[in-house]
Amino acid sequence: MPRQTDARERMIRSAALLFRERGVDGTSFNDVIAHSGAPRGSIYHHFEGGKAQLAAEATQWAGEVILAGLADALAEDDVPAAIARLDEQWTRTLERSDFRAGCPIVAAAVEGDREPAARDAAAAAFARWQDVLAGALRARGLTPERASSIAALVVAGIEGAIVLARAQRSTEPLHRVTGELGRLVELASA
Amino acid sequence: MPRQTDARERMIRSAALLFRERGVDGTSFNDVIAHSGAPRGSIYHHFEGGKAQLAAEATQWAGEVILAGLADALAEDDVPAAIARLDEQWTRTLERSDFRAGCPIVAAAVEGDREPAARDAAAAAFARWQDVLAGALRARGLTPERASSIAALVVAGIEGAIVLARAQRSTEPLHRVTGELGRLVELASA
DNA sequence: GTCTATACGAAGATAGAC
DNA sequence: GTCTATCTTCGTATAGAC
Numbered sequence: 001m002p003r004q005t006d007a008r009e010r011m012i013r014s015a016a017l018l019f020r021e022r023g024v025d026g027t028s029f030n031d032v033i034a035h036s037g038a039p040r041g042s043i044y045h046h047f048e049g050g051k052a053q054l055a056a057e058a059t060q061w062a063g064e065v066i067l068a069g070l071a072d073a074l075a076e077d078d079v080p081a082a083i084a085r086l087d088e089q090w091t092r093t094l095e096r097s098d099f100r101a102g103c104p105i106v107a108a109a110v111e112g113d114r115e116p117a118a119r120d121a122a123a124a125a126f127a128r129w130q131d132v133l134a135g136a137l138r139a140r141g142l143t144p145e146r147a148s149s150i151a152a153l154v155v156a157g158i159e160g161a162i163v164l165a166r167a168q169r170s171t172e173p174l175h176r177v178t179g180e181l182g183r184l185v186e187l188a189s190a
Numbered sequence: 191m192p193r194q195t196d197a198r199e200r201m202i203r204s205a206a207l208l209f210r211e212r213g214v215d216g217t218s219f220n221d222v223i224a225h226s227g228a229p230r231g232s233i234y235h236h237f238e239g240g241k242a243q244l245a246a247e248a249t250q251w252a253g254e255v256i257l258a259g260l261a262d263a264l265a266e267d268d269v270p271a272a273i274a275r276l277d278e279q280w281t282r283t284l285e286r287s288d289f290r291a292g293c294p295i296v297a298a299a300v301e302g303d304r305e306p307a308a309r310d311a312a313a314a315a316f317a318r319w320q321d322v323l324a325g326a327l328r329a330r331g332l333t334p335e336r337a338s339s340i341a342a343l344v345v346a347g348i349e350g351a352i353v354l355a356r357a358q359r360s361t362e363p364l365h366r367v368t369g370e371l372g373r374l375v376e377l378a379s380a
Numbered sequence: 381g382t383c384t385a386t387a388c389g390a391a392g393a394t395a396g397a398c
Numbered sequence: 399g400t401c402t403a404t405c406t407t408c409g410t411a412t413a414g415a416c
Contacts, residue, residue, distance in 0.1 A: 007381095021303060022303065022304070023213070023215070023300065023301060025213070025215060025216055026215055026301065026304060028408080028409060028410085029409080029410075029411095030408085030409085039381080039382055039383080040382080040383075040384090041381070041382035041383045041384080042381055042382055042383095043411095044411075044412080045381060045382080046381095050410070050411070051409095051410070051411095099302075100302070100303050102300055105357075106300065106353055107300060108357075109353050109354070109356055109357035110213065110292055110296065110297060110300060110353060110356065111213060111216065112289075112290070112356055112357060113211060113212070113290050114212070114216060119356075119357055120357075122357040123357040123358040123359070126354050126357055126358065126363075127358065148366065149366040149367075149369060149370050150370060152351070152354070152362075152363050152366040152367050152370075153347055153366065153367050153370045153371070155350065155354065156346075156347050156348075156349075156350030156351040156353070156354055156363060156367045157343055157346050157347040157350055157367075158346075158350070159346075159350040159353060159354070160345065160346030160347055160348070160349040160350030160351075160353070161342070161346040161350075163296055163299050163300060163346070163349060163350070163353075164299070164316050164342070164345065164346055164349070166299055166300065166302055166309075167295075167298075167299035167302060167309055167310075167312040167313040167316055168313040168316065168317065169313070172342075173316075173342050173346060176338065176339040176342040176343070177339075177342050177343050177346045177347075179339060180339050180340060180342075180343045180374075181343070184370075184374060187377070197399095218390075218391060218392085219391085219392070219393095220390085220391085229399080229400055229401080230400080230401075230402090231399070231400035231401045231402080232399055232400055232401095233393095234393075234394080235399060235400080236399095240392070240393070241391095241392065241393095
């Protein structure tokens with residue numbers, strides 16, 4: 001594994017982490033260099049497409065990391081317990097960052113017009129999360145239609161709650177939302 | 191009403207409209223000038239605090255406009271019908287803008303660190319919306335605790351669904367989420 | 381691969397004339 | 399109040415040496 005690959009991976013990882021706090025447009029190459037320790041001179045060697053390519057790859061990478069966490073949670077717990085776990089995970093992210101860090105996929109989604117490739121990566125991430133959740137809900141006996149709708153509500157509700165939590169600098173919206181979502185899933189698949 | 195006031199109001203309105211598509215950081219004074227037709231030279235006359243002040247005032251203004259629409263819907267319809275109306279309104283906004291426009295309050299919330307005053311205005315707007323919704327839910331017989339939690343889920347769910355809709359360039363997430371939210375409110379207050 | 385230097389544009393903000 | 403001109407900073411991106 002050549003060091004070159006390491007630098008590239010580190011830049012992607014750093015970009016994704018910085019997107020959570022500063023957004024895509026708000027994260028400069030300088031920020032990524034400083035955070036990753038990668039060398040300045042090789043940016044366009046690794047990312048020929050410039051910032052658009054880095055943004056898209058970082059968004060895709062972040063989407064896959066979050067997907068893996070979601071799949072793990074659903075493999076070990078049932079859906080309501082997995083939702084409670086998401087509550088805990090996002091609570092940690094919010095509190096550790098003093099409410100500066102949100103979801104990098106949301107950042108890429110709301111700046112879609114400026115970085116279309118990153119937006120498309122965000123759309124794909126959202127779709128995969130919904131698919132995984134809907135599958136778990138179907139396994140609980142829900143119809144495909146209902147499973148898809150509740151999966152959409154879970155993803156949208158948690159993402160929206162993270163936005164509210166950042167604005168209000170409080171994890172209360174997140175706890176309220178995940179609590180309701182857990183109750184709803186219990187009720188719908190009872 | 192002197193023309194000066196008109197120019198100031200127009201700049202605030204234009205800024206809020208542009209925030210929906212480009213975010214706070216992505217909207218420059220040049221953009222606001224071009225959109226509002228306001229004179230260049232008087233920016234710092236009207237907004238002594240520069241862009242931070244314009245961003246905060248535009249966010250506050252947008253929050254109040256949306257609040258008024260929400261209050262109107264709740265005054266005329268019951269909660270599930272009001273949620274259906276929000277679905278229609280946001281569908282129009284998304285489709286008319288070819289999925290470029292989202293919610294300006296979300297834009298201010300996710301760029302919180304760069305514009306703290308705008309973020310605080312976003313937090314206040316979210317809190318007011320939740321208050322109004324929770325009041326309507328209490329009127330349907332829900333306990334204050336439950337009303338607050340469902341109100342949080344409605345706000346977070348719809349805001350999250352708008353983010354998903356922009357990324358996927360489809361109103362389907364919004365329809366699914368508002369459908370589930372309407373069902374949930376019916377069930378919870380039956 | 382990585383460096384330095386630089387081109388080029390756009391942003392926010394200020395100064396001073398009118 | 400509004401204009402024009404300008405300062406400063408910062409961003410992406412490129413060129414060419416090593």
